[in-house]
Amino acid sequence: MNYGDGAKPAFVTEFGWNDHPRWTGAVRPSQRSAYTIQSFDLAEANWAWVEKLCIWALRYPADLLSYPDNFTLISADFSKKPIYFALQDYARGWNRSENPWLPPPRAG
Secondary structure, eight states, X not given: OTTSOTTSOEEEEEEOXXXXXXXXXXXXXXXXXXXXXXXXXXXXXXXXXEEEEEESOSOOSSOXXXXXXXXXXXXXXXXXXXXXXXXXXXXXXXXXGGOTTSOOOOOO
């Protein structure tokens, strides 16, 4: 904003949380779903300059056998993860109160 670029759109790439059970920086799968959906709502309500939020990553062609596998929405064997279904429901506009994967919004 200070340099006259306040009207320029931004693309947030490689966005998301990791739910690897043994990685110290990870979150639980339910938190991953909640944080992701809440981030879309937050960006829409507060960041008009954000043009796109790009989830990282859909799928790798083979398991890496490390924490990056838990950034994906679909496993290498094509099995869908809970985050996949949460995003699918959100994209369909389904009411979050009907979905047990998403905890209630945080107050404040």
